[in-house]
Structures are given as C-alpha cells and as structure tokens.
Amino acid sequence: MSSGLQAAIAILKKDLLLEFRGKEGFLSNLFFGLMVLLLFTFAFDPSSEALRQGKAAIFWIAVAFASVLTLNRTFQRESADRAIDALALLPVDPAWIFLGKFLGNLALITLLMLLIFPLFMVFFNLTVTSRFWLLSAVCLLTALGLSCVGTLFAAMAESSRLREVVLSIMMYPITIPVLIAAVQLTQQAIKLTGEIENWHWLTLLLIFDAIFLAAALVIFDYVLGE
C-alpha cells in the first residue's frame, strides 16, 4: 500500500473514531436536520399543491443545514492543538490528506441522509418505488459534492475567527447548483407515475463532482500551507 493511501486511511479512521466518540456532535446535527423536516411538515397544509411540489426541497434543506454543521468540525480537531502542523509536514502529497478528510465527511453526510430519509418518507407519506435507484444515485452524488466543497472550504475557513460563518458564506453559493439538481431529481424520483424528465440535472451533478474533486485535490496543497 502506498504511503499516501495509508495516511488517507489513517486520517479517515481517526476522524470517524473521534466523531462517534464525541457523539454529541453528530447527534445534535441529526436532530437539527430532523427538526427542520418536522417544522416544514407542520408549516404546510398536507393537501396543498405547494407541499406536493416542495417535498424534495424540504428534505434537501434539512440535509444541507445538518451537513454544514458536520463540515464545520472537519478541521477543528486538527487546529485545537495544531495537529494540522504534523499533517502538513508529512512526506506525502497533500491530496492524500484531503482524501482522508473528504471520505470521512462523505461517510458522515451519507449517514445523515440515511437517518433523515426514513422520517422524510413517514412525514410525507411516501413509498419506496422502482425509482429508488435514482434516489440513491442522487443522494450519493449530492453527498459527494457537499463533502468535496465543504472539506476544501472548511480548511480555508479554519484560520478565520468566524469560521462557522465563513464556511456557510463560502459553501452555500457554490453548492447551489448541486442542491437545485438534487431537488429536481428527487422530485422526479418520488413521483409514482410519469416519465422521468430532466436527465441533464444528473449530468450536472456528475460534472460538478468531477470538477470540484479534481480542483480540490490540486489546490489543497496551497490551502494547507499558511
């Protein structure tokens, strides 16, 4: 196994261990996401057209808000006692360090989705259809996009005293295309009948993920420096 891959796996394992050891972080994010879902459920008349058309958006608002709280902690552990210095001085390409952190965030955001989605189905009276594969693909590609942009911007924001605010300000505008695509495709996936339209949103998700992952791997070296 290459030393870079070994380092990425070690960082991933360490991040997951610390996340689940300090359960309060993940659980509070999850409950925040569920609360957003619950409030929107009661905010609309169950029979209204607005709710029928906006279901998917409500799910993704809950996921986006809960995710940014998770992403905020990405480099906090590293900077608490400057462990980031030890990572920055490793004799491996910094892209491996990014990969370790990114995969940790991807796992956590995917888990958030997996836990929020069943309640979303219950609150909005949805059933599992043959389009479940589309929903799974959309969730995975959106989690990839959010984790990739979020990990990169969390590293950039870490040196700021207002890192929580800075991350949100930087991340939401950039991830708007991902969230719009996710809403459009989820709306299609939870429909019981009719043709699936707007496949270009899936292409957009794929292109967004590919571009940002490649860019993050290249520029992380500069982000990790001063």
Next chain:
Amino acid sequence: MQPPVVELVQVDKIFGTQPVLRNIALSFQQKERLLLYGPNGAGKSTLLKIIASLSSPTSGSVLFYGSRDGLARYRSQMGYLGHSTSLYPDLTGEENLIFFGRLRGVPGDRSRQWLERVGLSGSASQRRVRFYSAGMKQRLAVARVMLHDPEILLLDEPFNALDARFVKLFSQWIQEKTVVLVTHQLDLGWPLASRAFEVRDGQIRETPMAGSSPQHELGLI
C-alpha cells in the same frame, strides 16, 4: 562537501506591514546542533517554522539538500515539535502515537515502545490526552516526534514542563541527531549545541561557542 541540509538565502518574513525576519542567511550540515536564542518576539519561532517548511518566506529562498526539490526527502527525515504538542485531546496516548505512526508507516509495536520510553505505558497510555498533565503531554509530544526515528529535529522550547530526569534522557536521545533548538533555557540548550545564534529584532548573529553561555556572562544562572 555535501550540500547543507537547509539553506536560507536572504530570507525576509513580513506579517501584514510588520517585518519579523530581515535578510536571514543561515545554513547547517548534518549532525550540527544549532541553538537559537533571543528575547520574546525576536522571530525565533517564525524562523524555525520557515526552516521546518511550515511557513514560506515573504522573500528570499529556502533550499533543502541544495535544491528546492529536496523537500519530500527532508520531510521524511525531519521531526518538528512546535509550541503546541500537535496531539488529539480526545484520543488516548496510545491511539495518538499509533495514529501518527500509521501516517509514516511505523508499526504499532514501535509506538508502544516509545510510550514505555517516555514513561507513559500502562494505564496512562489508555487515558485521553485531555486528562494528561502538561508534562505528560510534552513527553507524548516528544515520543510523537521521535517515533519515525528522524535524522533532523526541529524543537521549539522542548524542555517546557519536563522534569530534570526526562530532560537528561531527551538530551541523550538527540545527541547524535541534526538539531535546531529554540529555547530560553540556555543552561539546558547551550551544552547540547555545536553552534549558537542570537535572534534579535528579526536578525541573527552567530555567537562564539567558546566559554560559558551568554546567560552565564549576564549572571542569569
């Protein structure tokens, strides 16, 4: 003659509008042990960070083994202990060392050996670092730095919070290494050094090693 391990050529460092280092020229060979001393805010730690490749100079250049391409080799042979311990407070002592070992391909057995050497084996190794005393954290940080058996050690106030017995032990471990040491404790640092530099107002000046340390001359110890 081999190229120097690190060579700083006309290095300046400016934070905002504040110059911290000015026109620094410094190089050292393998097995040399450099001592950097001087008043607070003189730029010692900033200089050490530039030597460690953690910080880039505003102008001037830093060469590793005679070129800019020697950085990966340099980093694989270097251990850096800064002001902070670079440990994870919510991992145990053992988990910290095993993690940092894995990052550099060091087997878990060697991590446990180092825990024993720094006197943190047994129940101490299973406690979270958050609950360690300052001295225990510093010992673990020393173990973290020594774990991959680095040839070059860059140490910023490494004796802080360490007891006399451990300082003696640590001083023995670094005798055969290439060392750049920043310390105010000249009584500990001076006997270890082969060259000494005073850092003052962002500039460095080599101090002759013959005789006693400047602290002795000033009657401070």
